[in-house]
Structure formats: C-alpha cells, structure tokens
Amino acid sequence: MQSTDSSFENLRKDFPILKRTVRDNKPLVYLDNASTTQKPNQVIDSITDYYQNHNANIHRAVYALAEEATEAYEATRDKIASFINIQDRQEIIFVRGTTEAINLVAYAWGRSHIKEGDIIVTTEYEHHSNIVPWQLLTQEKKAKLEYIGVDDDGELILDDLDKILATGKVKLVTFSLMSNVLGTITDSKKIIEKCKAAGVPTLIDGAQAVPHMKVDLEKLGCDFFAFSGHKMLGPTGIGVLWVRKSILETMNPFHGGGDMIREVHKYETTWNDLPYKFEAGTPNIADVVGFGAAIDYLTKIGMDNVRKHEIELTTYAIEKLSNVKGLHIYGTKDISKRGGVISFNFADVHPHDVAQIIDGEGIAIRSGHHCAQVLMERLNVAATSRASFYIYNTKSEIDVLVNSLNIVAKVFKL
C-alpha cells in the first residue's frame, strides 16, 4: 500500500465510529489516540464471529468448538511473535494490558530478585504505570527508586543513568520506548548498551511505540517488554508481556488458579509449562482473537507506512500549531525523535477549558496530566492539552483543530 494521504483516507471507511457526529452535528475529529484508538470493522467482526460461531473455553475440552477457540486464541500469540520479532512463542504472556504486565514483573520477578539497598531506575517521563509498581516494590523491599531526568528538549539525560549504574546497585532499568506526553522516542539502543555493559536487565514499556512504528525485539535486546492491544486498533482489556526465557524460568507465578498448574495436590502444586504458568483462569479469549485481527490489519498496511503517515501528520501539525500566537509545544521538534503526540499549552488558558471549547467543534483531545505527574512537575505545569494521531487521521482534521483554537482565543479574549 502506498503511503499517501489518500490511501490512508481510504482506511476511514473501515471505522464505523468515524462516520458519526458529536455535539451540534459536528463530524467527529478523534485526536486522543495515545489514550486509546478506534476499532475497524475487521476487529469488531472478529469478536462477533468468535461469540457467534466458536465460543468455548480453551486448552482442555476435546470437542470441536473448544478446539476452534484454542486455535484462534493461540493464533494471536503467533501473530504477535512475528509482528515484533520474537523467536520463542512461549515467552509471550497475555495480560490485561501494559499496566498489568508491569505489575506482573514487579510482583513475580521483583519480589524474589530485589533486596534491601538495591536500586531500580525509571525515567521522569514515565506513565504512572511504570512508576507506581516500582514504588510499591521498593518500599516493600527497602530498595531505592531513582530517575533518569528529562532535558528541556524532552529527551532523557543519559548521564544520569551512567551515574546511577556506577553505584553497582542497580537491579533493573525500566523506560518507555515513546513518551505518552512528549512523543519523544527513547534512545533505547544507548540505554540497553549501557545496561548490558553493567549486567543490568531492562524493561521496556512499549504501549506508545508498538502501535506506531516497527518494533523488533530481537534488535532491541531488552529483557522485559510490555504493550497493550487497545492502543493499536484492538479491543480493551488485552495486552502482552514478553520476558526473555532465561529470566521467565526464574519467575514465580503471578496468580494461582486454573490453567497455570500441572498437578494440584492438597498441599502442593506443580506449575504448567510456559507461558501458561502465567495465564491463570479463563483468559480474555474473545479479545485475544480481536487483537489478532488488529495485528492482521496493521500488518497489511505495514508499520513503516504507519510511521511515514504519522511523520507527515505530525510535521504538518507542528508547523500549523507553531503559527498560532501564544501556543507552546512541549518536547523536541526533531521529527526523527518524535512520534505522533503533541502536548501544548495555549497562552494562559487551562487545558481543560481548551479541550471543552473545542469539544464543541467535535474535536476529541486530551487535557490533564496524562498519568504522568512526575513529568508535569518537571515541566512545571499543572496540565497540558494533547493531540495524538493515528492511521485514520488527516491533514484536514488538523486544520479543524488549528481553526478551533481561534474560538478559544475569542472566548478568552487572547
């Protein structure tokens, strides 16, 4: 498929929600994709088809439906393996989303590997989901949580990492591959090189990156990787944790229950093989199937084309927004280091007021702290407005956004 504005515009017909209007009959302009994306018919239909034709519990029953359901569920695991280049499907664990994935690592790995005095390193631009689980763990273990700082261009200050690694006490370095507020693409290569040299494992929060660019886990070389289905056209409530097998084999179970066991006796239990040891209970089968359809859809477009389209949109949006008097954009303007996320503030108008006024024009943007209060403190702001793009967004939608800011300016007499 060609990466032109028109070929991407053609995709819009697959998304029923994009046909609706909001407020006073205004066409919906959905620009909150860093939060969650809309779903194409292919995903919605796959879930309906699963429930209408194949629904059964997986992995144990011998009848036809159970076999079909198991096949559909496990097919998504294989799709994920080839989508982000994982050689061993046993390393892929289905979870509810990135938040659960990180909590699983903090609980099932962290509690047996982190001791008093150890250091876990995260960054100032993390989502709360990559901060709070580590606060809980380090508090419990009397360990320490340290931060890689963010510079004025919205990039990580890697000298901070050098200093912390030099203590020799670091047991894990965790970072997002793309900031959900600034859009900064993390220099993962450099971080992982440094960590490998120090013998420290790394965890990557891929929630913002995987939906928007080609991600290759073999090339990345990290040890833990987490992402969510709903930010990449899939349903809510399904995500992935990948863990390098040599580490996964040292981890205790997260939840105890059905499907994660081999044999259960009155007082002891042996665990099921990987990855099932970490998938206790009946999983979210239908949404795993829907997630598979989302991966098929993105694979057909090609992730390099997705990235190209977003570079085009983001470049256009930064240019247009930069021309709005009184508007300040946060983060780097170097598009090679930035995904399709633009956080901004408009004069002295609070982001909530900006978002509410342009909601009247049918535009959905986010306002607030974006679950990144540590970063808000660093930027010295209470909140920002955030527009974030995906495959179905167009330049004319960005024009609607930019024009709507005139209404904000008028209301607030800027």
Place this chain on the structure above:
Amino acid sequence: MTGTADIYHEMIIDYSRNPINFGEIKDHDVTFHDSNPLCGDSIDIDMKIDDNKVTDIKFHGNGCAICMACSSVLTEITKGKTLDEVRKIDKNDILGELGLEHLQAVRIKCALLSLKVVKSALYTYMGEHLNDSPDVDKLKEEAANLY
C-alpha cells in the same frame, strides 16, 4: 445540553482572569488543601475565624476557568458568614450564581473542588475546636458526600 457558549460567559472569563480573594492569609485559623486527581486542579483555602464567623477567606492554587470562577464566587459567599451558615452552603448556591447548573459530570468536579476544600477546612476547624460534638461526624459525612 450545555453548549460551550453557555458555560464560557463573560463572568466566568472575568473571574478566571481576575480572581477575587486570591492569595494567602499568613495568620489563618484554618487552612486546607485538596486536588482533583483527574485533572490536577489544586486548591488551598485559608480562613480567619473569629467568634464563630469567617472574617476573612482567601484561596490560591491552579485550576481551569470554571474552578477559578467558582472559587471566587464561593469565597465571596463565605466571607462574613457564621460557621453554621457556611455549613449550609449548597453546591447549587455556587453553580446557580454562575449559571452552571447543567455542567457535565466531569466538569462538576472542577466547579466544586473549592467548596469541598471549604467544607473540609470547616470540618478541620470544628474538629479541633468542638471536640466532642456529635456534629463532627455528621459534618465529615457531608464533606465526603459533596459530589
């Protein structure tokens, strides 16, 4: 149905630009802070209380236009009232004053944050000064059920 135009009228914009009773009271008798976890709005209210009357009240912090306007109106309403009268201030007293009766649910929290802080400050003060009063528990409940 609340159109944007209905909400962002002259009075709201004026109050948000030039809030009244904005600032701190250094020798306050009671102070309280609260924030809205959803949006990061953050309000502190200081009160001076003499003879069971609010003789002075000021607020400071960060918030959207709705939050700032409502804080201005609330502090104006509160000033000079007896503690019992402050207790009876209802959310509709604030929303009505600014024509915000039909504010959507997510923004109601912006509008009423400062009222929550005033009620919590009042509870704190009464807790400290009216120790065994059965009123304290009731007041605590009132503050919790505000929205």
